Amino acid sequence: MALPQALLFDVDGTLADTERDGHRVAFNQAFQDAGLDWDWTPELYGELLAVAGGKERIKHFIETKHPTHPAQADLTAWIAGLHKAKTQHYKDLLAAGTIPLRPGVKRLIDEARDAGVRIAISTTTTPDNVYALLENALAPGSSDWFEVIAAGDVVPAKKPATDIYLYAMEKMQLQPSECLAFEDSYNGVRSSVDADIKTIITHNGYTQSHDFTGATLVLSDMGEPNAPFTVISGDAGSSTYLDLALISTMF
Structure with a gap:
């Protein structure tokens, strides 16, 4: 069975539905702590997700929505x-x-x-967020399962730039043809596909209408034996859930 050398996982929206009821809620709590009357509704947050990176998202919100905030010497x-x-x-x-x-x-x-397939993280979210998700939602100590955790500001340009994938592959000494990426959004698929990596998309409520041009396979989720995925585009053959046997048909 031919397999990629490594699986490279995005985090937010791909490993877990973290955006609407995780990051958005946390942003609003931080705003409240700071005495700000900002409220990122689910609809507004969906718009802001077009901007990759939390700090970048706040900056974009200030520049485009012009909310009231205290004057700052160093914004x-x-x-x-x-x-x-x-x-x-x-x-x-x-x-x-x-x-x-x-x-x-x-x-x-x-x-x-x-199966001995190497795994890594390739995300725009901060390292603290990645470790917290892995340790709490996957398993204690699971951060150590990932050979590389490429996250946050470790590269100058965030997705849709290819930087984070190029960084991960350089650290792992791998070529794009030896990797498979997992993403959930337009920014993500542009980053991975433009880095010449085959990509599987599992979209979510915020990204289901995104343009996933270039993805090898677009699914509703990875599925389980008792809970089949829905194939949006691409060829999954007779498979009803994503496993290494299905992945091997792509290599």
Whole structure:
């Protein structure tokens, strides 16, 4: 069975539905702590997701929506402080067990480890967010399962730029043809596909209308043996859930 050398996973929206009831809630809690009357509704947050990166999202919100906020001598540092507070709220939500993994994620990761397929993270979210999700939603100590955790500001340009994937592959000494990426959004698929990596999409409520041109396979989720996925585009053959046997047909 021909398999990729490594599986490269996006995090938010791909491993777990973290955006609407995780990051968005944490942002609003941080805003409240800071005495701000900002309220990122589910609809507004859906718009803001077009901007990759939490600090970048706050900056974009200020520049485009012009909300009232205290005058700042160093706006960048102030935004970074807001984002730090948001990250702690997000970690608290994860610790409370309110954000489970999406269907099929743990099963596929376990199968890959058993088969000796290398795994890594390639995301725009901060490292703290990644570790918190893995340790609370996947398994204690599971951060160590991933050979590389490429996250946050480790590269200068975030998705849809290819930087984070190029960084991960460089650290793993792999070529694009030896990897398979998992994404959920337009920014994500542009980042991975433009890095010449075959990509599987599992969309979610925020991204189901995105343009996934270039993806090898677009699914509703990874599915489980007792809960089949829906194929949006691409060829899954007779498979009803994503496993290494299906992945091998792509290599």
